[in-house]
Amino acid sequence: MLFPTARRTALRGVGALPRSTSVFSSPFNNPSALRRLLSSLAVLEQREGKLNHGSLSAITAAKKLGGSIHGFVAGSNIKPVAEEAAKVEGVEKIIAVDNAAYDKGLPENYAPLLVENIKKNGYTHIIAGHTAFGKSLLPRVAALLDSQQISDITVIENENTFVRPIYAGNAIATVESSDPIKVITIRGTAFPAAEAQGGSAAVEEGVDPNVQISVEWVSEDLAKSDRPDLATAGKVVSGGRGLKSKEEFDKVMLPLADSLGAAVGASRAAVDSGYADNSLQVGQTGKVVAPQLYMAVGISGAIQHLAGMKDSKVIAAINKDAEAPIFQVADVGLVGDLFDKVPELTEKLKSS
Amino acid sequence: MSALRILVPVKRVIDYAVKPRVNKAQTGVETAGVKHSMNPFDELSVEESVRIREKKRAPGGVEDICVISAGPTKAADVLRTAMAMGADRGIHVDVKEGEDLEPLSVAKLLKATVDKEKSNLVILGKQSIDDDAAQTGQMLAGLLGWPQATQASQVTFGEGDTIEVTKEVDGGVETVKAKLPMIITTDLRLNEPRYASLPNIMKAKKKPLVKLSLSDLGVANERRLKVLKVTEPPPRQGGGKVEDVDGLISKLKELGAI
Numbered sequence: 001m002l003f004p005t006a007r008r009t010a011l012r013g014v015g016a017l018p019r020s021t022s023v024f025s026s027p028f029n030n031p032s033a034l035r036r037l038l039s040s041l042a043v044l045e046q047r048e049g050k051l052n053h054g055s056l057s058a059i060t061a062a063k064k065l066g067g068s069i070h071g072f073v074a075g076s077n078i079k080p081v082a083e084e085a086a087k088v089e090g091v092e093k094i095i096a097v098d099n100a101a102y103d104k105g106l107p108e109n110y111a112p113l114l115v116e117n118i119k120k121n122g123y124t125h126i127i128a129g130h131t132a133f134g135k136s137l138l139p140r141v142a143a144l145l146d147s148q149q150i151s152d153i154t155v156i157e158n159e160n161t162f163v164r165p166i167y168a169g170n171a172i173a174t175v176e177s178s179d180p181i182k183v184i185t186i187r188g189t190a191f192p193a194a195e196a197q198g199g200s201a202a203v204e205e206g207v208d209p210n211v212q213i214s215v216e217w218v219s220e221d222l223a224k225s226d227r228p229d230l231a232t233a234g235k236v237v238s239g240g241r242g243l244k245s246k247e248e249f250d251k252v253m254l255p256l257a258d259s260l261g262a263a264v265g266a267s268r269a270a271v272d273s274g275y276a277d278n279s280l281q282v283g284q285t286g287k288v289v290a291p292q293l294y295m296a297v298g299i300s301g302a303i304q305h306l307a308g309m310k311d312s313k314v315i316a317a318i319n320k321d322a323e324a325p326i327f328q329v330a331d332v333g334l335v336g337d338l339f340d341k342v343p344e345l346t347e348k349l350k351s352s
Numbered sequence: 353m354s355a356l357r358i359l360v361p362v363k364r365v366i367d368y369a370v371k372p373r374v375n376k377a378q379t380g381v382e383t384a385g386v387k388h389s390m391n392p393f394d395e396l397s398v399e400e401s402v403r404i405r406e407k408k409r410a411p412g413g414v415e416d417i418c419v420i421s422a423g424p425t426k427a428a429d430v431l432r433t434a435m436a437m438g439a440d441r442g443i444h445v446d447v448k449e450g451e452d453l454e455p456l457s458v459a460k461l462l463k464a465t466v467d468k469e470k471s472n473l474v475i476l477g478k479q480s481i482d483d484d485a486a487q488t489g490q491m492l493a494g495l496l497g498w499p500q501a502t503q504a505s506q507v508t509f510g511e512g513d514t515i516e517v518t519k520e521v522d523g524g525v526e527t528v529k530a531k532l533p534m535i536i537t538t539d540l541r542l543n544e545p546r547y548a549s550l551p552n553i554m555k556a557k558k559k560p561l562v563k564l565s566l567s568d569l570g571v572a573n574e575r576r577l578k579v580l581k582v583t584e585p586p587p588r589q590g591g592g593k594v595e596d597v598d599g600l601i602s603k604l605k606e607l608g609a610i
Contacts, residue, residue, distance in 0.1 A: 106528070107490065108499055132521035136502045139455070139487035143494035148456045148576035151485045161580065166483050167372040171381050174580040215499035215530040218516060222524035231522070235609075260610065268540070278505070278541055279523050284481065285393075285540060287522075293609035303371055304481075310588055314609035316600065322593075331591035332603040344597045349610070352601070 038067025038159055041095075041118060043128035043137070045105070046073055046081045051196075054232055058127040059088055059194035061186045064156045065125055068092045072206070074113060076100035082203045089198035095121070095206040105133050108213040111140040117206045118145065123181065125159070130185040131231075142183040149183040150175060152288075154190035168284040168307035188231055189290035189311060223277050225264075230280060233263035235293040238282055238309070241269035242298020242319065242338055249275040252342050253297065259349040265289065265309075267299045283308035298338045301326030318342060353412030354513055354532055358401045359471035360419045360439060361462055362394040364430045365482040378581045381482075390430040393477025395437075395545035396538040400507060401475055402438030403543060410509045416440055420465055422458060424449040428561060435556035436548030442561040445569065453573055455483075459491035464569040466496060472533040473515075478503050489537035499530035503539040 042058035044051065051073070062069040071085045074097040082096035095117055102110055114137070118126060126141065128134035130152040142149035154172075155163035161176045162184065230236065237257045243249040249270065257264045266276035268283055282289055284307040294312035299305060301317070301324055309315070310329055317330035318338050327333040334341060366372055367387040375382045390398075398419065405414035419434040421427040422445035431442035445461060447453060453461070466474060479486035493500035501507075501517035505525060508516045513532040518525050520539045548556070566573060594600050604610045 104526075107493075111494060132503070132519075135486050136490060136500070139490035140494035140500065142487070143456065143459060143491035146456070148454050149485070149487050149491075150577065151487060164484075165585070166582070167366070167381055168481060168484070169585060170372045171374050171582050172585050173582045176578045176580055177576060178578070179576050213499070215501075215528055218527040218529050220521070220524060220526040222521075229523075272540070277524070278520055278539075284484065285479065293604070304368065310585075314604065314607045315588075316604060316609070318600075327593065328590045329588045331607060332600060333590070333593040334597070334600045335593060336596075341597055345600065348597060348601055 038065055038125065039121070039123050040065055040067060040069050040125040040127055041121070041123040042069060042071045042091075043114065043126065043134070044071050044073050044085055045129070045131070045133050046075050046078070049075070049077055049081060051081050051084045053193050053196060054188055054229070055129050055131070056088055056193035056196065057129055057186055057188045057191040059090060060191040061127050061156060061184070062125065063090050063194070065159055067124070070095055070121065070123070071201070072114065072117065073097075074099065074102035074110065074206070076103055084196070086201040086203050087197050087199050088201070089195040091199050091201040094201050094203045096203055097206040097208050099208055099210065101210065104217040105137065106213065106215055106217060107137040107140045108215045109211045110137055111144055112209050112211045114141050115144045116209045118181065120207055125182045125184060127184050127186060129188050131188070134185045138183055138185050145181050145183065147179040147181050147183045148177065149185070150177060151185050152187050153184055154187050165307070168304050169310065170303060170307070187288060189288055223279055227257055228261070228263045230263040230265055230282070231287050231289060233289070234291050235260050235262035236265050236282070236289050236291045236309075236312070237262045237295045237297065238265035238267065238299060239270055239276065239297050240267035240299030241273060243270060243275055246275045248339070252338065256295075256297070256342055256346045259346045260293070260295075262293070262295070267302075267305050296326050296330070297342055299326055300324045301329065354472060355412045355415035356404065356410050356473050357416045357469065357471045358404070358414065358418070359462070359466060359469060359474045360394070360397045360401050360417065360434065361458070361474070361476050361488070362398065362419050362421050362430050362434050363391040363477075363480045364388050364421060364423050364427045365391045365480055368392055368481055374582050374584045378583055379579065380582050388426065390433055391477050391480045393479060393538050394430075396540070396542050397475040397477055398434045398437045398439055399543045399545040400538060404507075404509075405438070411511065412513070418443060418469055418471070420445065420462070422447050422453055422461060431561060432553075432556050433548060435559045435561075436553040437546060438552075441559055444561060444563045446563055446565055447573065451573060454575060454577060455485050455487040456491055456576065457571060457573055458488050459495055461566065461569050461571045462488070462492050463495045464571060466492075468569075473536070475536045475538060478537040478539055489535050493535040496533070496535070498533050498535050500535040500537075501528055501530065502537045504536050505539050505541040507536060507542070
């Protein structure tokens with residue numbers, strides 16, 4: 001404790017007075033007062049005028065820190081998005097910047113935009129998801145603030161101390177930051193999205209430096225799917241090299257996914273061999289998932305793959321090699337030819 | 353058209369196939385006597401740079417491919433590997449064993465190098481597989497004020513110093529276009545790195561390798577994050593095997609997974 005004497009005096013003072021009197025509180029001796037100095041900015045994602053509810057994980061993380069929580073959104077016709085975000089429980093204010101220049105979330109102008117708003121409001125913690133958007137944007141923001149970012153955290157111990165996996169999840173590091181502004185990306189599966197209702201935050205217009213940039217957004221090609229989103233799905237079925245071809249992958253895995261209402265994932269081997277799209281890759285360098293059920297089909301279980309799924313509640317594995325490392329982490333394993341077992345499983349799940 | 357002066361930062365890390373072990377003191381991962389190699393994403397960066405030259409993809413040509421690594425004496429090994437793959441020369445920034453730099457310091461060091469070497473394209477890996485931070489390229493772009501294209505799966509050169517980069521994003525790909533100078537970080541699908549041939553390994557030994565210190569580049573190893581402890585993740589217990597599909601279904605029901 002920095003001020004032991006002051007603390008004792010203040011405690012005596014508080015004890016002698018009605019609880020509601022807070023004149024004796026000082027930031028140094030009252031934890032709740034200390035928390036009041038904390039103010040977090042949750043960077044929320046939007047796409048074509050729709051709030052990305054997955055990005056509300058940043059608000060959950062901010063709640064764990066304590067202190068005031070503001071949300072940030074930017075893009076064209078941002079008002080409806082801001083109003084939706086304002087209903088999120090626990091948010092005090094939504095800072096919104098209405099400008100089409102930010103629609104695509106390009107870090108070249110989005111980073112200076114955030115920095116201006118951070119400086120204006122004096123936030124102590126900047127939080128975004130460790131998504132393609134957050135990963136591309138936040139380190140640039142951190143560099144502009146001269147802050148060493150803390151990436152992909154899974155636990156908040158206190159306002160300075162965070163836990164994050166390193167070495168593909170083979171080690172867990174607890175780190176303490178000495179930066180005045182903490183720039184943090186969070187692992188979505190470790191922080192459930194905040195409730196999108198129950199709040200009534202004010203919406204405030206943010207400052208817009210409108211930085212001109214030399215990068216141009218050209219096009220995008222996003223996989224359309226009716227299945228649940230891989231990163232947030234409750235169930236995931238994932239295929240590996242054992243599927244042998246793209247045709248077999250689609251023929252075997254998609255019906256299984258549909259019979260379970262699951263998202264489809266893939267190992268790096270399956271992605272590299274062209275069986276599945278890169279965006280389906282589960283692992284250290286792909287997506288990290290933690291569903292209720294993860295079913296690994298024809299996946300041996302390399303450490304890079306395990307890094308992306310070992311926090312799943314229940315892991316099931318189907319593999320013809322009884323020695324495959326996946327069986328060491330699987331709650332339930334079935335040794336057999338996936339081309340026989342998976343269709344049988346799909347049929348039985350459908351009929352039950 | 354400007355000729356490309358490409359800077360490729362590479363990092364020496366524990367080989368991707370090795371399962372890292374946390375040391376007894378819980379201060380880090382055991383590195384002594386463990387196989388190290390070039391960070392896999394950095395191999396992609398080196399390969400891409402060399403291919404840009406070989407396939408004459410850049411209208412202005414490639415003037416220089418310089419690789420740089422900051423680390424202990426052995427970091428020179430990965431620089432030699434990169435030179436054997438086709439890089440022209442190397443810069444080794446000597447940092448004592450155990451005094452690893454944080455990404456922000458690396459970005460500052462790279463900024464100083466970019467200024468000194470007059471680089472106009474920096475190609476980095478999207479992340480290193482040891483600390484999994486995925487920050488350095490973006491930080492460097494921020495410090496330089498240059499455009500950035502992260503997680504590149506395709507790089508195409510156009511007229512007037514433009515580069516079009518297809519990036520891997522959540523759910524698919526996105527393409528952006530920018531003018532030199534630029535920062536690109538590489539993703540797995542970009543290319544397949546070559547193996548260095550024995551003659552090229554021999555040739556690489558004769559390529560220039562400059563050794564510098566942090567102070568030569570005007571950078572201090574300022575640490576903002578203190579590692580309080582490093583632990584093993586909680587082990588998962590395998591739950592055993594079932595005989596058939598019916599057994600699988602009933603076990604999943606029992607576990608409440610379906």
